[in-house]
Amino acid sequence: xxxxxxxxxxxxxxxxxxxxxxxxxxxxxxxxxxxxxxxxxxxxxxxxxxxxxxxxxxxxxxxxxxxxxxxxxxxxxxxxxxxxxxxxxxxxxxxxxxxxxxxxxxxxxxxx
Amino acid sequence: xxxxxxxxxxxxxxxxxxxxxxxxxxxxxxxxxxxxxxxxxxxxxxxxxxxxxxxxxxxxxxxxxxxxxxxxxxxxxxxxxxxxxxxxxxxxxxxxxxxxxxxxxxxxxxx
Numbered sequence: 154x155x156x157x158x159x160x161x162x163x164x165x166x167x168x169x170x171x172x173x174x175x176x177x178x179x180x181x182x183x184x185x186x187x188x189x190x191x192x193x194x195x196x197x198x199x200x201x202x203x204x205x206x207x208x209x210x211x212x213x214x215x216x217x218x219x220x221x222x223x224x225x226x227x228x229x230x231x232x233x234x235x236x237x238x239x240x241x242x243x244x245x246x247x248x249x250x251x252x253x254x255x256x257x258x259x260x261x262x263x264x265x
Numbered sequence: 266x267x268x269x270x271x272x273x274x275x276x277x278x279x280x281x282x283x284x285x286x287x288x289x290x291x292x293x294x295x296x297x298x299x300x301x302x303x304x305x306x307x308x309x310x311x312x313x314x315x316x317x318x319x320x321x322x323x324x325x326x327x328x329x330x331x332x333x334x335x336x337x338x339x340x341x342x343x344x345x346x347x348x349x350x351x352x353x354x355x356x357x358x359x360x361x362x363x364x365x366x367x368x369x370x371x372x373x374x375x376x
Binding site for chain 2: 242252255257258
């Protein structure tokens, strides 16, 4: 049973474009939604995270949009750069739980 | 900076061997995790530990065991390695409900 569904599996964007990755969840007890970025040969690293008391969080070119009623959240990368080429994972955790549930990942390629 | 280190970046073992993967974190985190990462399947939790000598099964514990004798060290053990355990293994640590920090991963090949 996949608790966090991530799409698309892969994404190709031109430099300067907007990259959008979507995640959907079923468990309404989830209250922490991070995005991780993983470069080849490295472990994932936290990119940005949101809690459901806000609908949007922005850090530089990266924005999380959160829709609690639709149980969806998305990552937007503005002005995408070749250096953003990586695999992105969304995740979620339930209040009081140490465990994160991860989506299956999106491989982003930004062409120069 | 938090540092999570894994004992090997690449490991090649034979079927039936006992394999130890070691992970060390330097930030006194209570929680430590072992995941395996496979293409198209994302990160799947094998085991996690919330304190010394404490452990809980994750989503795919079969064929694995763990050991946590010291707070900073969390070991993953493959009792009898099989080819379907060929994968990337990632260790992570976390304090409370905050950011989870990952190590660089160990790519294990079982022949």
